[in-house]
Amino acid sequence: MVLDVKPEQITKDHFDLVAIGSGFGSAFFLHEFAKRRKARILVLEWGRHNTHEWQLEQNVNTDIEDETTYKTNSNKPWNYTIGLGGGTNCWFAQTPRFHPNDFRLKSTYGIGNDWPISYDDVEPFYCDAEDIMSISGDPDMAAMLPRSKPFPQPPHRMSTPDRMMKAAQPGQHFVMPTARARLPTSQRTSCCANLRCWLCPVDAKFTVNNGLMHVFEHPDVSVCLGAEVRRLDHVGGAVRSVTFRHDGKEYQVSGDLFILGANAIQSAAIMLRSGLGGEFVGSGLHESYGWNFEVYLDGVDNFDGSTITTGLNFGLYDGPHRSEHAAALVYFENRWQHGLRAEKGRLRQALPLVVVTEDLLDPENLTRMRMPSSASRRHRTMR
Ligand SMILES: Cc1cc2nc3c(=O)[nH]c(=O)nc-3n(C[C@H](O)[C@H](O)[C@H](O)COP(=O)(O)OP(=O)(O)OC[C@H]3O[C@@H](n4cnc5c(N)ncnc54)[C@H](O)[C@@H]3O)c2cc1C
Ligand code: SF4
Secondary structure, X not given: OEEOOOXXXXXXXXXXXXXXXXXXXXXXXXXXXXXXXOOOEEEEEOOOOOOHHHHHXXXXXXXXXXXXXXXXXXXXXXXXXXXXXXXXXXXXXXXXXXXXXXXXXXXXXXXXXXXXXXXXXXXXXHHHHHHHOOOEXXXXXXXXXXXXXXXXXXXXXXXXXXXXXXXXXXXXXXXXXXXEOOOOOOOOOOOOOOOOHHHOOOOOEOOHHHHXXXXXXXXXXXXXXXXXXXXXXXXXXXXXXXXXEEOOEEEEEEEEEEEEOOHHHHHHHHHHHOOOOOOOOOEOOOOEEEEEEEEEOOOOOOOOOOOOEEEEEOXXXXXXXXXOOOOOEEEEEXXXXXXXXXXXXXXXXXXXXXXXXXXXXXXOOEEEXXXXXXXXXXXXXXX
């Protein structure tokens, strides 16, 4: 293991596997790969290794501000973390699985596209990932999202509004599955509802720092930090080497296999910069979009659950309406993001909800290398 190998030590070297980025995609891939195969592995990571202690002291996830890593013609920010562990540092650790019909949207509802794989194909891998992150979840959810193994941890404690919804809709209201520990693990304390999960003060949510550092400390793995990958160099359609920038200088390493895990924006930028753009590369950027609401309750107190988001309601999720409207997940919040209710004796009689939908692929939402035209909605332009 060499955590922070210098570029001069590896330039022109050859590796069995070169992974670009060290967030969710790369870290989970390498976790499994290093168990199965003996190989010389190099990780090229743009950011530094910012420990949990460093992040808490600085009150940030990284020293590289994400808006310095792209230019855009829209006022919409795109958030991610540049640094070892990528989005595992800043995520909120909500972990609902996809619904079986999400994989067959076109054939069931005549909209979007079907995936080439089904829920049943990915189910065992969901279980593996949930084990790694010690996911806490509601066993009742298996009736809607079938499981071959129980959740690794028991569910969080519901709030009173959750309990009422569960009684009214037992098949559609569940405790939110989450990587915010319900019970302490060997690496993490239990979640105590501090409600600032982008940087958990008690280290209760799963991150690479507390759950997958063994991947980057593995004897077969070298990690080059501060290495911003610029291009993949290819011959006859096969990638042979990668060019990265470190302290203003360019270096190259070659490899047999390349894993591009530099997030949805930067991975597309690397491919476009490399002349590997096809019809779809960088196009159809989309995301989960949450609308915030606050419900005033009549004589019911909220905020007695054991984590930041306690309930997940599927009442507006699956059904024929999906041919015309997006499926909506409703998050029942145990945090007072709109403040407490300003009425004597009714401080806790409020229920924040987030209604989360996902837009369809839209070719006008894209990452590209030149200045976009004014017609496009949500461009990112890469340097
Ligand atoms: C504030 C926030 C909260 C979120 N909460 C949730 C949640 O609760 N549940 C959920 O499911 N999802 C959540 N997400 C989304 C989730 O974090 C992402 O979907 C996930 O991180 C994507 O994984 P990835 O491996 O594609 O990229 P990332 O995890 O972003 O990893 C990309 C890696 O590549 C590196 N990199 C980038 N460019 C280069 C380059 N040119 N050269 C070398 N390295 C590079 C980065 O430093 C990083 O290490 C949240 C995201 C944010 C921003
Ligand atoms: S709710 Fe609090 S304790 Fe739980 S993961 Fe979020 S910040 Fe950490």
